[in-house]
Amino acid sequence: MAASLVVLGLAWQQVQATRLGYQVEKARRAEQLLRGRLGALQMKLETDLSPAQLANQAKALGMIQAGPESLRVLGAGAACAARSNFLSRLFPGLARVLST
Amino acid sequence: MDTRLRLAIAASIALLPTLPLAVQLARFQVMEHRSLDTKASNEFNRSLEEVVPRADILDRNGKILAQSLQVWSAFLDKNMDVDCAVVGARVGPILHVLPLELSRRCKAPGRFMTLSKTLSYEQSQALAAARVEGVGIAPSQERFYPNGTLARGLLGQLSADGRGAAGVELAFESRLAGKPRRLKIIRDGAGRTIYKSLELDSPAPAPLKLTIDRNIQYTAEEALQDAADQYKMAAGFAVVQDPNNGEILAMASYPSNPLKNPLIQDTYEPGSTFKMITAAAALEEGAVKESDTFFCENGVYEISPGVVIHDHEPLGTANLASILEHSSNIGAAKVVERLGALRFYRYARAFGFANKSGVDLPGETAGEMKPLSDMTKVALATAGYGYGIGVSPLQMVDAYSAIASGGTLWEPELLKDGRKPVRVRRVVSEETARTLTAMLENVVEKGTGVPARIPGYRIAGKTGTARQLDLLTHTYSNSRYNASFAGFLPASRPRWSILIVISDPKGQYYGAQVAAPVFAKLGRRLLTAAAVLPDRAPLPLSSVRIGRGELRGLASGRGLAR
Numbered sequence: 001m002a003a004s005l006v007v008l009g010l011a012w013q014q015v016q017a018t019r020l021g022y023q024v025e026k027a028r029r030a031e032q033l034l035r036g037r038l039g040a041l042q043m044k045l046e047t048d049l050s051p052a053q054l055a056n057q058a059k060a061l062g063m064i065q066a067g068p069e070s071l072r073v074l075g076a077g078a079a080c081a082a083r084s085n086f087l088s089r090l091f092p093g094l095a096r097v098l099s100t
Numbered sequence: 101m102d103t104r105l106r107l108a109i110a111a112s113i114a115l116l117p118t119l120p121l122a123v124q125l126a127r128f129q130v131m132e133h134r135s136l137d138t139k140a141s142n143e144f145n146r147s148l149e150e151v152v153p154r155a156d157i158l159d160r161n162g163k164i165l166a167q168s169l170q171v172w173s174a175f176l177d178k179n180m181d182v183d184c185a186v187v188g189a190r191v192g193p194i195l196h197v198l199p200l201e202l203s204r205r206c207k208a209p210g211r212f213m214t215l216s217k218t219l220s221y222e223q224s225q226a227l228a229a230a231r232v233e234g235v236g237i238a239p240s241q242e243r244f245y246p247n248g249t250l251a252r253g254l255l256g257q258l259s260a261d262g263r264g265a266a267g268v269e270l271a272f273e274s275r276l277a278g279k280p281r282r283l284k285i286i287r288d289g290a291g292r293t294i295y296k297s298l299e300l301d302s303p304a305p306a307p308l309k310l311t312i313d314r315n316i317q318y319t320a321e322e323a324l325q326d327a328a329d330q331y332k333m334a335a336g337f338a339v340v341q342d343p344n345n346g347e348i349l350a351m352a353s354y355p356s357n358p359l360k361n362p363l364i365q366d367t368y369e370p371g372s373t374f375k376m377i378t379a380a381a382a383l384e385e386g387a388v389k390e391s392d393t394f395f396c397e398n399g400v401y402e403i404s405p406g407v408v409i410h411d412h413e414p415l416g417t418a419n420l421a422s423i424l425e426h427s428s429n430i431g432a433a434k435v436v437e438r439l440g441a442l443r444f445y446r447y448a449r450a451f452g453f454a455n456k457s458g459v460d461l462p463g464e465t466a467g468e469m470k471p472l473s474d475m476t477k478v479a480l481a482t483a484g485y486g487y488g489i490g491v492s493p494l495q496m497v498d499a500y501s502a503i504a505s506g507g508t509l510w511e512p513e514l515l516k517d518g519r520k521p522v523r524v525r526r527v528v529s530e531e532t533a534r535t536l537t538a539m540l541e542n543v544v545e546k547g548t549g550v551p552a553r554i555p556g557y558r559i560a561g562k563t564g565t566a567r568q569l570d571l572l573t574h575t576y577s578n579s580r581y582n583a584s585f586a587g588f589l590p591a592s593r594p595r596w597s598i599l600i601v602i603s604d605p606k607g608q609y610y611g612a613q614v615a616a617p618v619f620a621k622l623g624r625r626l627l628t629a630a631a632v633l634p635d636r637a638p639l640p641l642s643s644v645r646i647g648r649g650e651l652r653g654l655a656s657g658r659g660l661a662r
Binding site: 018021022024025028032033035036037039040042043046047050051052055065066067068069070071073 | 624
């Protein structure tokens, strides 16, 4: 009786292992397909965000290249305001944070 | 007879036929178990080898320059029960191939037939769902370059078997290539796979990060393309380097060729851009002081009987700064004569010429320079202004970076992997570097490099215009030139060294006309993108004087740089 139970148990294990083997392989294939799909989408995103694509789209929108003469220095006013604040005089660290 | 005895005999007779079965069972399960198990294992067990995808190549900001993706290919195994008409009718629409065409190909001799090498995700799903007898789907890898032709001369490409064949793909093959992963599987009677275990696992190789900046690379390539459209040049090169550590930020060539990188594999005669090295050597050795003057023979100098050196514009007496400003060949010849062949040769080598730089790319040339024993008076004089020597674009930009960095030559670096920059040697003192920087600024401010000016910024650089050597006649061409400009900016605290070389431009051919504007265009974009503030107050418009010579020069090209 015990022996037949053991034999039955072993047989069940074998069947389960085979069934799981099918499932694992199916899942592996699905994972590969999805990974490929994800990769393809990421590639499309990278291509769409490539410098050449962005430049073409910018040109199509009528944008032009900025030059260094377009640079403006900001933040001097905010820094002054921060420095004059009572709390910032009391806590210089806070002033540095406010000015950045 | 006793009932029990009768039952026992009856049972024995009934069970007797099972005795041979039991004996056989014992024989198979116990005595021959091992050999039968091995046979069965060989019959059903398989080892499936998969290759882990090749590593990505990234730019310095983590943007993908190259990536391998899993793709699927479809094939037909005609040894299975294949009906070509069914294959054509059901597979053709999925692969966007005419059913009749597919049926016809199916009937061709040969066991296997490739249906498609790259299936999309949707196609692979549709094909799997179609369950056409004989049709199989196999995984494979394909290399993608999402930025198109950007940096392809640097990145290189793969061979048909997926191994690096040129460029970075070849140079770093061992780091990029994915290792195999092995799985133990069983195939059932219908050919389906049952996963058993992982025999050998291989992690995906880490991405390779380059020092290249994708945006700077694009800007450099765009500038070359614009120059190509305007000057119909045969070829063009642009290199951008960080002079503070040798990192290469852009390496652009026109036309782009994934199998060749001319910036390290080809040489060119640099012309007047080499005068910087002559001047640096002369200053460092004390052979020439800033105040020393040379008579530039008013533009015509017979250095040796029958050998005449010409300047593009007559110049009388000039100091070193003026020689660079006006790009006088005669002045440079006299400076190098005073310096001497040995010291000139030593400094040229110290700046990295006639040596491989050690950059991590295949096929680098060391360049060409006459051996010291062949340095005649004429050879030395011409070498002083950049003729008779072959340099690679990378060597030239590295030399200018040495001046920009205060006199230190850094090894060109292509990999951003946490390695410390390699300091090759100190070439000149900081004082010499500062003096030379001021002279190069003067070239841009008042001399032949004026078209490289960027208002509000201090630019240091030198123009170059060199006749190309005709390889058939071994004489210098009168119609084909290399126009170049080498420099760095902002001169007060250099962030970029840039070299522009335009080979065989049509129409205009001077470095000042052709290469300097490309330098300025690229420089402007770099300054804007990095939000670098001006390091000089802009000159009021009234103070900008354009001399008649410069105007004439701009029109005819004769007054400007050689």
